[in-house]
Amino acid sequence: GQQVMQIPQYQHVQEGEDFTTYCNSSTTLSNIQWYKQRPGGHPVFLIQLVKSGEVKKQKRLTFQFGEAKKNSSLHITATQTTDVGTYFCAGTPTGNQFYFGTGTSLTVIP
């Protein structure tokens, strides 16, 4: 079945370092969404990408949708302790419900 994979599963970074998580699908996605879940919390919507090659920025966060619409990435510049949490991508094979990725758990060491 459809799977949306994310790598890495876990990432520990020193505060101030950059962080990137990658989302990969075996099939073309009509759109991709990113969510953040703080420890003990629930997923919160961050952004949606729809167009091939689209890049969006939110302060220190940069989101990219691949040209083939099969992959996406989230890059955080100069991480802060407030960035701690699990980042999920959620992709939609055309016409279907979307599938959440496996998530990347980010730990930021002060």
Add this chain to the structure above:
Amino acid sequence: ETGVTQTPRHLVMGMTNKKSLKCEQHLGHNAMYWYKQSAKKPLELMFVYNFKEQTENNSVPSRFSPECPNSSHLFLHLHTLQPEDSALYLCASSQGDRAQETQYFGPGTRLLVL
């Protein structure tokens, strides 16, 4: 606060118990969802309702029974659960059930089955 509330927040039940999880959304949305989140596994979509009609059932065992009396309320009735059903159960809502809709999640019910 996302406008989606869930009760109870924590639940411990035996395998022979019957319990219900409740979700309420105050966002005027038409679609509601149940997800299961287990440790080290991706969020698993269980059920989708749009305008009170079930539009998705992802091969969920019959010991989980959803109910959607109106667009604002969603229940998950639990009966004879197994220990492997212990997880965080998340409710979400969106304006419609199209794939481009943003989902707003509730805080979840953390369930432990003994």
